[in-house]
Amino acid sequence: MPARSYLYVPGHRPDRVPKATASAADAVIIDLEDAVPVPAKAAARTAAAAALRAGPGGTPLWVRVNPGADALAADLAAVVGPGLAGVWLPKAEPAALARLDDLLSGLERERGLPGGAVPVIALIETAAGVLHAEQVCRAPRVVRLGIGEADLAGELRVRPDADRTELHGVRLQVVLACAATGLPAPVGPVETTVADADRLTRTTATLLRQGFRARTALHPGQVPVINAGFTATAEEVAAATALLARVQAGESTAVDPDGHFLDPAVLRTARETLDRG
Numbered sequence: 719m720p721a722r723s724y725l726y727v728p729g730h731r732p733d734r735v736p737k738a739t740a741s742a743a744d745a746v747i748i749d750l751e752d753a754v755p756v757p758a759k760a761a762a763r764t765a766a767a768a769a770l771r772a773g774p775g776g777t778p779l780w781v782r783v784n785p786g787a788d789a790l791a792a793d794l795a796a797v798v799g800p801g802l803a804g805v806w807l808p809k810a811e812p813a814a815l816a817r818l819d820d821l822l823s824g825l826e827r828e829r830g831l832p833g834g835a836v837p838v839i840a841l842i843e844t845a846a847g848v849l850h851a852e853q854v855c856r857a858p859r860v861v862r863l864g865i866g867e868a869d870l871a872g873e874l875r876v877r878p879d880a881d882r883t884e885l886h887g888v889r890l891q892v893v894l895a896c897a898a899t900g901l902p903a904p905v906g907p908v909e910t911t912v913a914d915a916d917r918l919t920r921t922t923a924t925l926l927r928q929g930f931r932a933r934t935a936l937h938p939g940q941v942p943v944i945n946a947g948f949t950a951t952a953e954e955v956a957a958a959t960a961l962l963a964r965v966q967a968g969e970s971t972a973v974d975p976d977g978h979f980l981d982p983a984v985l986r987t988a989r990e991t992l993d994r995g
Contacts, residue, residue, distance in 0.1 A: 719993060720862065720902040721745045722948040724780065725935045728753035729762030735769045739777040741938040742945055749782045750793050751808055759789070763796035770801035778803035780839070785809045791821060798825040798836060808866065810840035811847050815857035822859065837861040839905065843869040848888055851895035864905035864934065865892050881921070882907075886928065893929035906933035915943055922947030931994070948994065955995035958988040 721744035727734045729750040738746045748769060754762045766781055780803050783793040794805070807818055815838065822836050838859040842848055843866035855863060867885050871878055878884045889906075896904050906925040909918045922944055925933055931948050935941050950958070965985060 720932065721778070722932045723935055723941045723944040724864075724905060724932065725938060725941055726753060726782075726908070729766045729781075730754050730758040732765040732769055735779075736775075738938065739775050739779070741941050743777065743935065743938070743941045744932075744945070745778040745780055745803065747780045747782050747806055747934070748797075750797075751782050751784050759784070759792075763793060767796045767799075770797055770799060773801055780804050780806055782806035782808065782841075785814060787817070790818065794818075794821050794825055798822065798831070799829060800831070802836060804837040804839060804861070806839045806841055806864065808841045809843045809847065809869070810854050810860075810863075811844060812850055812853045812857060815840060815854065815860065819858040834859060839864055841866050842892055843873075845870075845873055848891055851892055852899060855895050855899035855901050860901070862902050862905060863892055863896055865889065865907055867907045881924070889925075889928050889930070897929070903929055903931035906930040908934045908936050909940065910936065912937045912940065915939075918943045919947060950991045950995040952995075954991050958991040958995075961985070961988045962992075 723743045724745045724747050725738050725741060725743035726747050726749050727738045729748050735746070735748065748766045750759065750762050750766060770779055770781075779801060781793070781797045783790055783805055785808050805818070805822070807814065818838065823833065825831075826833055826835055836859065839862045840854050840857065840860050841864045842851060842854065847854060848870070851863070854860060865888070867878070867882055870888065871885065876884045892904050896902065906922075909921050911917050918940055922933060926948060933944055935944055961980065962985065965980065
């Protein structure tokens with residue numbers, strides 16, 4: 719099952735990486751972008767490279783790079799190697815992904831890695847990224863999409879309410895692009911109200927209903943709530959199991975005891991529930 723939780727760690731705070739990998743996070747993102755002040759960028763690259771050489775201890779270590787051409791090249795030169803699970807590209811658009819692929823291909827050849835060894839999660843944060851989301855999905859190396867709503871809202875001149883209702887249509891576009899191209903369900907945005915577990919539970923449930931199956935986290939305390947939110951409950955698993963048991967092998971449709979028609983779409987949903995269980 720794809721990761722449900724990706725925990726950000728500021729790249730210039732290497733002391734936090736062991737704590738992050740010891741958490742319940744499915745994956746950790748060493749952030750070289752927004753979480754790192756400009757004067758600390760070089761130190762963050764050095765620290766990230768050291769963390770990757772030390773190994774993740776079983777937790778995949780991704781790196782979020784900077785999108786500018788010079789910074790991107792410097793970030794990749796520092797982190798591409800055997801310990802890197804993959805790269806998160808902010809402000810992902812087709813041209814930026816093509817440039818990233820070229821840089822990664824060169825580094826893979828230089829460092830003796832298989833071609834295409836470094837996958838990419840593309841972070842949709844711009845209007846062009848939204849409009850070209852299908853092309854972003856089909857770009858080389860892209861294995862999943864994420865959405866960054868703070869930068870996106872700023873570019874769109876949108877002022878979202880507390881539930882980010884104004885961005886729900888954009889979320890649907892990202893979900894549609896992933897489904898149409900066969901990518902896993904996308905990664906939802908962070909919840910910035912870190913200490914409010916009830917809010918995190920509610921907003922994660924909203925993302926699940928909207929078609930997301932993961933989200934990023936800012937604090938280890940958010941991770942158990944996120945993991946639980948994207949994992950089917952025992953009751954959901956039992957219901958899905960019972961529903962599928964009513965369909966005889968080789969049959970494509972059935973009717974349950976309450977008279978509800980079970981078409982292939984309903985059965986597909988039940989199977990996805992079991993996958994999340």
